[in-house]
Amino acid sequence: xxxxxxxxxxxxxxxxxxxxxxxxxxxxxxxxxxxxxxxxxxxxxxxxxxxxxxxxxxxxxxxxxxxxxxxxxxxxxxxxxxxxxxxxxxxxxxxxxxxxxxxxxxxxxxxxxxxxxxxxxxxxxxxxxxxxxxxxxxxxxxxxxxxxxxxxxxxxxxxxxxxxxxxxxxxxxxxxxxxxxxxxxxxxxxxxxxxxxxxxxxxxxxxxxxxxxxxxxxxxxxxxxxxxxxxxxxxxxxxxxxxxxxxxxxxxxxxxxxxxxx
Amino acid sequence: xxxxxxxxxxxxxxxxxxxxxxxxxxxxxxxxxxxxxxxxxxxxxxxxxxxxxxxxxxxxxxxxxxxxxxxxxxxxxxxxxxxxxxxxxxxxxxxxxxxxxxxxxxxxxxxxxxxxxxxxxxxxxxxxxxxxxxxxxxxxxxxxxxxxxxxxxxxxxxxxxxxxxxxxxxxxxxxxxxxxxxxxxxxxxxxxxxxxxxxxxxxxxxxxxxxxxxxxxxxxxxxxxxxxxxxxxxxxxxxxxxxxxxxxxxxxxxxxxxxxxxxxxxxxxxxxxxxxxxxxxxxxxxxxxxxxxxxxxxxxxxxxxxxxxxxxxxxxxxxxxxxxxxxxxxxxxxxxxxxxxxxxxxxxxxxxxxxxxxxxxxxxxxxxxxxxxxxxxxxxxxxxxxxxxxxxxxxxxxxxxxxxxxxxxxxxxxxxxxxxxxxxxxxxxxxxxxx
Ligand code: SF4
Ligand code: SF4
Numbered sequence: 001x002x003x004x005x006x007x008x009x010x011x012x013x014x015x016x017x018x019x020x021x022x023x024x025x026x027x028x029x030x031x032x033x034x035x036x037x038x039x040x041x042x043x044x045x046x047x048x049x050x051x052x053x054x055x056x057x058x059x060x061x062x063x064x065x066x067x068x069x070x071x072x073x074x075x076x077x078x079x080x081x082x083x084x085x086x087x088x089x090x091x092x093x094x095x096x097x098x099x100x101x102x103x104x105x106x107x108x109x110x111x112x113x114x115x116x117x118x119x120x121x122x123x124x125x126x127x128x129x130x131x132x133x134x135x136x137x138x139x140x141x142x143x144x145x146x147x148x149x150x151x152x153x154x155x156x157x158x159x160x161x162x163x164x165x166x167x168x169x170x171x172x173x174x175x176x177x178x179x180x181x182x183x184x185x186x187x188x189x190x191x192x193x194x195x196x197x198x199x200x201x202x203x204x205x206x207x208x209x210x211x212x213x214x215x216x217x218x219x220x221x222x223x224x225x226x227x228x229x230x231x232x233x234x235x236x237x238x239x240x241x242x243x244x245x246x247x248x249x250x251x252x253x254x255x256x257x258x259x260x261x262x
Numbered sequence: 263x264x265x266x267x268x269x270x271x272x273x274x275x276x277x278x279x280x281x282x283x284x285x286x287x288x289x290x291x292x293x294x295x296x297x298x299x300x301x302x303x304x305x306x307x308x309x310x311x312x313x314x315x316x317x318x319x320x321x322x323x324x325x326x327x328x329x330x331x332x333x334x335x336x337x338x339x340x341x342x343x344x345x346x347x348x349x350x351x352x353x354x355x356x357x358x359x360x361x362x363x364x365x366x367x368x369x370x371x372x373x374x375x376x377x378x379x380x381x382x383x384x385x386x387x388x389x390x391x392x393x394x395x396x397x398x399x400x401x402x403x404x405x406x407x408x409x410x411x412x413x414x415x416x417x418x419x420x421x422x423x424x425x426x427x428x429x430x431x432x433x434x435x436x437x438x439x440x441x442x443x444x445x446x447x448x449x450x451x452x453x454x455x456x457x458x459x460x461x462x463x464x465x466x467x468x469x470x471x472x473x474x475x476x477x478x479x480x481x482x483x484x485x486x487x488x489x490x491x492x493x494x495x496x497x498x499x500x501x502x503x504x505x506x507x508x509x510x511x512x513x514x515x516x517x518x519x520x521x522x523x524x525x526x527x528x529x530x531x532x533x534x535x536x537x538x539x540x541x542x543x544x545x546x547x548x549x550x551x552x553x554x555x556x557x558x559x560x561x562x563x564x565x566x567x568x569x570x571x572x573x574x575x576x577x578x579x580x581x582x583x584x585x586x587x588x589x590x591x592x593x594x595x596x597x598x599x600x601x602x603x604x605x606x607x608x609x610x611x612x613x614x615x616x617x618x619x620x621x622x623x624x625x626x627x628x629x630x631x632x633x634x635x636x637x638x639x640x641x642x643x644x645x646x647x648x649x650x651x652x653x654x655x656x657x658x659x660x661x662x663x664x665x666x667x668x669x670x671x672x673x674x675x676x677x678x679x680x681x682x683x684x685x686x687x688x689x690x691x692x693x694x695x696x697x
Binding site: 187 | 506509510511513514517518547548578580581584630631632633635637653656659661667670672673674677681682683686689692693
């Protein structure tokens with residue numbers, strides 16, 4: 001990314017006596033995973049463009065504990081959660097945006113019971129709002145007219161009933177959008193959830209991400225759109241397993257919007 | 263001696279209802295073996311769920327063919343049971359068709375029962391064909407052998423016989439046929455019997471009447487042993503089902519207390535625990551047996567209809583893994599039944615039997631194959647949550663036995679040491695900004 005991103009930290013803001021409107025929760029994947037970092041930056045570019053008053057926790061952010069919780073380690077989850085809550089409450093955080101549906105889910109639903117009460121937005125919801133307020137304008141993009149499909153992340157869709165926001169964003173792109181047979185409420189998992197991302201799958205006759213990629217391939221896509229860093233990895237691997245990586249891209253909705261924005 | 267049938271009837275009724283009541287008591291006792299859980303919130307939403315999902319069958323019709331047929335059988339079942347009321351009164355007091363005195367409305371009622379009976383008969387036959395001839399995949403998974411498979415078919419035969427008896431009973435009832443009102447279907451069956459003498463007809467009518475009501479009493483008592491318990495339990499189960507976002511898992515309170523103590527700098531870790539604190543600490547984190555689950559999860563297990571909608575949407579099962587959310591529910595019920603029988607056999611005390619839900623019923627391989635995607639929860643037509651049981655059992659494996667797969671242990675060690683699931687340095691968390 002050529003242009004310099006403005007990524008203030010909460011600590012800097014506090015030193016300047018400012019209280020940013022939003023905390024951008026980057027998440028472990030968004031901070032460390034090479035593919036996810038690109039999504040993080042695409043999203044920050046949009047935040048900068050729309051002049052959103054936000055900050056990140058930077059090195060004061062720690063893993064949300066989601067994967068530990070789904071793996072069954074409630075201790076580790078609650079330690080992570082309480083550590084993060086302590087930091088966020090210290091900065092008097094009110095509103096959070098994140099690009100990771102897993103962190104979105106745990107911050108929104110599971111942190112309140114441990115003393116962390118915030119308004120939490122997934123980036124698809126937030127971008128939709130920015131567009132409807134006219135703070136981001138979607139122009140012609142190189143993707144216009146392309147065949148695309150959308151994979152619902154379990155923790156965004158079924159788990160939290162966010163189906164409409166990503167679709168509304170896709171609509172602004174002027175692409176040729178086709179739903180997969182299994183979509184929205186009956187969408188099929190990419191295979192990463194429940195801490196599966198971090199382990200080998202159990203014995204079976206196929207990998208879940210390959211099955212899901214086959215669902216996507218039925219729509220004959222040029223781009224498979226996701227809204228989760230883990231789905232992105234799984235679908236990218238699935239496309240590779242099908243040897244289609246030369247013809248099919250796997251992209252986050254934020255990247256497409258960032259690309260189409262003027 | 264003309265009152266002998268009345269007495270026999272009363273005895274049959276008392277026996278049938280009595281056994282049923284006994285089974286219901288056992289059922290409630292078993293469900294109460296589960297841990298307490300607070301379900302007192304959002305009452306109106308819970309009532310609405312019950313009205314929509316159990317009464318309104320809103321989830322059933324997501325699969326239109328099965329849903330439509332099921333609605334017919336369900337409506338037929340409820341409405342035709344009005345007729346049972348008349349049978350009971352007739353049986354006890356020796357009357358014949360006591361409600362017929364209400365006039366033409368009676369004809370309308372019985373007429374609609376007859377039509378429903380035919381519709382139910384047809385639906386049940388289609389169900390049988392789907393199961394046994396078309397062999398729809400979800401009915402032929404590995405957990406659907408022996409009893410579960412037979413159970414499903416027995417009920418279908420039961421319904422077929424009951425509906426046939428009802429129609430034959432009407433067709434051979436000469437006074438009813440002579441009324442010529444309400445015999446919409448049975449008038450076409452009556453000619454098949456018309457060559458028989460009146461006394462024979464009467465015997466057939468009485469036999470059909472008796473078999474019909476005895477059949478219903480047997481059916482009532484069969485429920486407890488069958489997946490057909492759902493016709494009763496679907497109602498409480500949809501009421502007590504989760505009203506939280508599906509992604510929200512419970513935060514274990516017992517853990518919260520300990521973590522708070524650990525993180526509080528003012529707490530002296532070596533101080534003696536305050537009075538009563540010992541009892542407050544639970545014996546166990548997570549679940550390895552049915553008594554560790556909460557009672558709603560146990561109610562779930564009894565409510566499961568074994569329809570397999572959950573399993574047919576489960577990504578792990580679809581890709582050949584051992585995990586089947588339906589099997590999780592069936593195993594939980596089987597183990598709970600076993601525990602219940604153990605308690606019955608030992609004067610109300612559970613005697614250690616060297617078995618548990620984990621390993622003896624549900625294997626670790628199944629538990630670790632779950633992606634926590636909630637597809638099973640979404641698919642279930644009666645608000646069952648197999649995922650919560652899987653999670654509670656994982657909690658036991660990890661927190662009580664440290665028995666997570668190696669890669670997951672690595673992931674968790676990383677989180678503990680450097681705040682990320684991968685071995686990166688916490689201090690590098692913002693490096694992406696300048697890359
Ligand atoms: S939550 Fe687990 S058991 Fe349920 S459908 Fe998903 S993978 Fe299968
Ligand atoms: S849990 Fe629900 S969906 Fe699964 S078999 Fe039982 S009733 Fe059917």
